[in-house]
Amino acid sequence: MDISTTTAAANRGATQSAAAPSEAVLASDFETFLKMLTAQAKHQNPLEPMDSSEYAAQLAQFSMVEQQVLSNDLLSALTAQLGSGNMAQMANWIGLEARTTAPVQFDGSPIAMEPNPAAASDEVFLVVYDIDGHEVQRRAIPVSAEPIEWAGVSDDGTPFQDGLYSFVVESRANGELLLSDPVETYARIVEARTQAGETILILEGGSAVSAGNVNGLREAG
Numbered sequence: 357m358d359i360s361t362t363t364a365a366a367n368r369g370a371t372q373s374a375a376a377p378s379e380a381v382l383a384s385d386f387e388t389f390l391k392m393l394t395a396q397a398k399h400q401n402p403l404e405p406m407d408s409s410e411y412a413a414q415l416a417q418f419s420m421v422e423q424q425v426l427s428n429d430l431l432s433a434l435t436a437q438l439g440s441g442n443m444a445q446m447a448n449w450i451g452l453e454a455r456t457t458a459p460v461q462f463d464g465s466p467i468a469m470e471p472n473p474a475a476a477s478d479e480v481f482l483v484v485y486d487i488d489g490h491e492v493q494r495r496a497i498p499v500s501a502e503p504i505e506w507a508g509v510s511d512d513g514t515p516f517q518d519g520l521y522s523f524v525v526e527s528r529a530n531g532e533l534l535l536s537d538p539v540e541t542y543a544r545i546v547e548a549r550t551q552a553g554e555t556i557l558i559l560e561g562g563s564a565v566s567a568g569n570v571n572g573l574r575e576a577g
Contacts, residue, residue, distance in 0.1 A: 447548055450545050453575070454543060454545050454557060454559065454570045455573070456540060456569055458559060458565040459487060459521060459561070460561065460563070461561025461563075462519060464515065467506045469539045470504075470539075472525070473527040474535040476527075477528055477534055478530065479499065480497050480525060480526065481526045481528070482494070482496075482497045482523060482524075482525060483524045485523070486519065493510060506523065508521075520561050520562070524536055524538055540572075543559040544560040548567075555567040557570065
């Protein structure tokens with residue numbers, strides 16, 4: 357099956373279906389308008405007949421409204437088509453891993469990350485937060501941008517529960533906080549959806565992130 361042909365046919369169908377209700381309403385309104393205009397002419401005062409220019413003005417006004425409604429329908433249909441095209445593109449991302457600062461799912465496997473501490477810092481801490489925003493761990497890491505792994509084990513050796521966690525790197529110098537940055541991690545994309553005209557990606561574990569906030573993609577695994 358030709359995917360592009362099928363997509364084009366679907367888009368034409370969406371445009372026609374979007375325009376059909378408005379065209380039916382306009383036809384009905386125009387018929388009603390003509391009936392009212394005929395009744396107005398029939399029952400006008402013979403001694404003070406309505407000026408023909410008033411009829412022309414009313415017809416012109418209705419025509420302007422009709423054109424405006426049709427233009428709005430066309431713009432809505434075009435917007436829907438553009439959104440569908442963007443969604444089709446985003447669908448190709450499903451199954452890939454996205455690099456974001458969104459909370460990432462911990463399932464017992466270590467989570468890899470690349471911290472970027474301030475160059476002037478003399479000590480750096482990785483701070484771990486649970487889904488409710490509570491700090492659950494704080495540990496020193498090297499003053500380096502080299503990749504690290506979070507094993508998901510507490511200071512006493514107890515494994516953390518499976519769930520969503522987010523990470524922040526705190527850079528300090530002489531005990532003063534220089535920088536506090538969210539850490540980017542990779543998570544698999546499981547869904548793409550449109551919300552308020554924006555493409556939202558759902559990551560494994562349920563985190564939602566705007567497609568515009570994805571800073572990298574890679575093959576899963």
